[in-house]
Amino acid sequence: MKKLLIILHDLSAGGAEKMMARLAGALVDAGNDVTLLMLTGGGVNAAHLDPRVKKVELRSTRSSRAVPALARFLRANRFDAQLAALTHVNVVAIAAAVLSGTLSRLHVSERNAFSHDKHVNPDFMVRVAYLVAPLLYRLIPNPVICVSRGVAQDLVDSTIARRQDVTIADNPVLDNDFREKNPGLPSHRWLQEKSSAVIVAVGRLAPQKGFDTLITAFAALSDRSVRLIIFGEGALRNRLLNQARTMGVADRVDLPGYTHDPLAEVAAADCFVLSSRFEGSPNALVEALSTGTPVVATRCPHGPQDILIGGLVAPLVAVDDPVALTHAIALQLSTPRDLQRHSRLDAAARFMNASAVQTYLTAMLGSPSS
Incomplete structure (x- = not known):
């Protein structure tokens, strides 16, 4: 049994936070003693x-002020490996880790396309972190x-990061028995009593997610x-x-907020869209595939091309x-729902907890069984 630590800002509704919470549980399932620490x-x-x-x-007031408290915690609680997430x-x-003498055990992780993500958060200290991080990634002993x-x-x-400064581990998105599990009941009224086809998207209402493009495409559907x-x-x-009101589709578009069970929805x-x-590595796309529901995704950097095997599993635009x-969505809505269902499930299977956790154990400890 290894003693492992995961370091996060908090456990808010973001994809990285959700995946780190899932990873913590999967690491316990694999026989490890796991602590999840939040800076706030x-x-x-x-x-x-x-x-x-x-x-x-x-309970730090902000992440940048948590260094002394985190250093004291690392010094007092020795872990076999420490994993931080988000730049x-x-x-x-x-x-x-430098202050506590534990740098050799620290592993950091990047969850998004660095060249794009660095422009998202305007906070001064976050911007400073994005400037400093690549230099640190060159200097730390373990690859990102x-x-x-x-x-x-x-x-x-x-x-300035080099090829030897990075390694790869898959997100633990799905339970190991996801194929055998029946989905929960949807909470949205349009899905509970369907009178017409329904398209679903999931994500933060932020420019990154391209929901403005999705609404434009939706408004152009002939049906x-x-x-x-x-x-x-x-x-x-x-x-x-x-935008929905301007395009005359407000009565057919709903933004109900956060859902606790996106898989059920x-x-x-009838179709899931990643725009x-x-x-x-878009977790929502993997979750959608695991339900067997037809999907459409953009060929965005990065993840969908890999997950959908270059478009063999589902359309990429x-x-x-x-x-x-619009054309890709219309095609999926007019195609029999179960066509390529098994291909979608097989593509999702790579991201089961048991499979993904081994990639993390290899990256953090040298081998899955170390």
């Missing part, structure tokens, strides 16, 4: 954390764990009975609702191309 604390995903995972909250947390973890080949290549191409539900919270809510839908402008997106 709280978040909706805290409720889903495996009770066997030890939870620590430093600004990585920088804090590196500083604390990236969630896809595309994220790893982007980090090498867009920063005026089709409905669109976008589950998620974010700053663009009013803008997207105004997607499983009941992102960039990703790391260019980023910000609403015409192509």
